[in-house]
Amino acid sequence: MYRLYHYPLSPFSRKVRLVLGEKRLDTELVEERYWEQDADFLRRNPAGKVPVLRIGGRFYSDSGAICEYLEEVAPQPPLMPQGAEARYEVRRLVAWFDDKFHAEVTAKLLGERIFRKVQGTGYPDSANVKSGARAIKHHIDYMAWLLDQRRWLAGNEMTLADFAAAAHLSCLDYISDVDWHRSDVVKDWYAKIKSRPAFRSILADQIPGFPQPAHYADLDF
Amino acid sequence: MYRLYHYPLSPFSRKVRLVLGEKRLDTELVEERYWEQDADFLRRNPAGKVPVLRIGGRFYSDSGAICEYLEEVAPQPPLMPQGAEARYEVRRLVAWFDDKFHAEVTAKLLGERIFRKVQGTGYPDSANVKSGARAIKHHIDYMAWLLDQRRWLAGNEMTLADFAAAAHLSCLDYISDVDWHRSDVVKDWYAKIKSRPAFRSILADQIPGFPQPAHYADLDF
Numbered sequence: 001m002y003r004l005y006h007y008p009l010s011p012f013s014r015k016v017r018l019v020l021g022e023k024r025l026d027t028e029l030v031e032e033r034y035w036e037q038d039a040d041f042l043r044r045n046p047a048g049k050v051p052v053l054r055i056g057g058r059f060y061s062d063s064g065a066i067c068e069y070l071e072e073v074a075p076q077p078p079l080m081p082q083g084a085e086a087r088y089e090v091r092r093l094v095a096w097f098d099d100k101f102h103a104e105v106t107a108k109l110l111g112e113r114i115f116r117k118v119q120g121t122g123y124p125d126s127a128n129v130k131s132g133a134r135a136i137k138h139h140i141d142y143m144a145w146l147l148d149q150r151r152w153l154a155g156n157e158m159t160l161a162d163f164a165a166a167a168h169l170s171c172l173d174y175i176s177d178v179d180w181h182r183s184d185v186v187k188d189w190y191a192k193i194k195s196r197p198a199f200r201s202i203l204a205d206q207i208p209g210f211p212q213p214a215h216y217a218d219l220d221f
Numbered sequence: 222m223y224r225l226y227h228y229p230l231s232p233f234s235r236k237v238r239l240v241l242g243e244k245r246l247d248t249e250l251v252e253e254r255y256w257e258q259d260a261d262f263l264r265r266n267p268a269g270k271v272p273v274l275r276i277g278g279r280f281y282s283d284s285g286a287i288c289e290y291l292e293e294v295a296p297q298p299p300l301m302p303q304g305a306e307a308r309y310e311v312r313r314l315v316a317w318f319d320d321k322f323h324a325e326v327t328a329k330l331l332g333e334r335i336f337r338k339v340q341g342t343g344y345p346d347s348a349n350v351k352s353g354a355r356a357i358k359h360h361i362d363y364m365a366w367l368l369d370q371r372r373w374l375a376g377n378e379m380t381l382a383d384f385a386a387a388a389h390l391s392c393l394d395y396i397s398d399v400d401w402h403r404s405d406v407v408k409d410w411y412a413k414i415k416s417r418p419a420f421r422s423i424l425a426d427q428i429p430g431f432p433q434p435a436h437y438a439d440l441d442f
Contacts, residue, residue: 065312
């Protein structure tokens with residue numbers, strides 16, 4: 001039995017949850033208020049971040065390293081394509097979302113609107129919120145440009161890149177910060193990924209004090 | 222012929238330069254003032270970061286994706302070990318240095334002392350510098366703890382994890398921000414990696430306005 005220490009609105013946790021679900025690796029979820037830096041949690045992961053995956057007695061941290069590891073030990077169904085060029089493109093896009101999108105959008109919208117309140121670090125900074133709201137438009141346009149040429153973000157197969165992107169967008173959708181009218185191809189892509197069984201637990205997430213908007217879990221949004 | 226668009230004191234560029242050198246992939250270096258967001262550069266890499274590697278007519282961005290790609294297309298000498306557990310440990314540590322060490326140390330010391338001046342974004346923030354100077358001690362202690370159990374950072378073979386760490390430390394050593402007296406095993410590890418042929422071009426780097434300290438290129442530092 002796997003155990004994942006996670007936080008419901010952490011995009012890095014969600015990416016790993018999606019990979020675990022897609023590979024049908026039965027996993028117990030344990031919510032971790034990682035910012036409290038509890039001593040037990042730091043012993044499991046000296047980097048002090050979520051997610052942390054426990055398999056047997058071993059602990060695995062860093063969502064990127066975890067996903068590559070799961071792909072190697074549980075290759076079915078594959079979430080990395082064959083061929084060095086195609087694999088490069090997946091890794092480039094995972095980094096795009098986990099670094100660039102995270103810094104420009106997720107940290108600015110989710111970070112200001114939710115984490116400041118949950119972690120007790122003050123009021124939202126409206127300049128950051130505005131900057132995130134501007135940046136997400138460019139990112140959705142970039143996704144639309146990719147999806148005009150491909151069925152999935154990194155090619156014609158669903159890969160880790162789609163899960164990285166969907167992990168961020170689903171967190172932002174929880175706070176109604178995604179404008180699904182901006183691009184039909186991006187909306188269609190999200191509808192496809194949202195309807196996968198692996199997405200169910202993510203659609204059931206509830207954050208105390210921040211009720212789910214009605215469209216969030218609706219497959220016909 | 223490969224061409225790498227890089228910046229001399231970018232740790233991400235240095236990591237890729239070390240991998241290219243170790244694999245004896247002959248590469249032309251082109252210095253890129255990436256923060257000026259030149260239109261040609263953005264066309265090569267919409268993320269607007271260095272390094273960008275050109276192979277034939279194709280452009281590759283994101284240092285992590287580039288290193289995994291090079292490992293797949295030029296596997297000799299290997300910089301990733303065999304076995305999923307060992308590979309996980311390499312990827313965890315690469316992320317440790319490129320995310321955590323970068324945010325807590327490199328961005329605070331190099332970012333404040335050098336990039337503010339070079340990029341014209343104001344005076345160093347002394348609180349950041351102090352925080353970086355404190356954090357690097359903990360990171361050196363963590364490296365020492367790893368190196369007490371292993372010959373290299375991720376195991377008994379030299380891997381990408383060593384190059385990621387050496388890339389950051391060499392940038393900080395250029396501004397004399399590494400206390401080599403803190404740990405003998407860390408100093409011995411750096412002496413081993415510094416003496417590799419792949420390191421030579423890094424030891425020859427010169428930043429206008431910031432002369433090399435005498436110990437920087439000295440193999441007997």
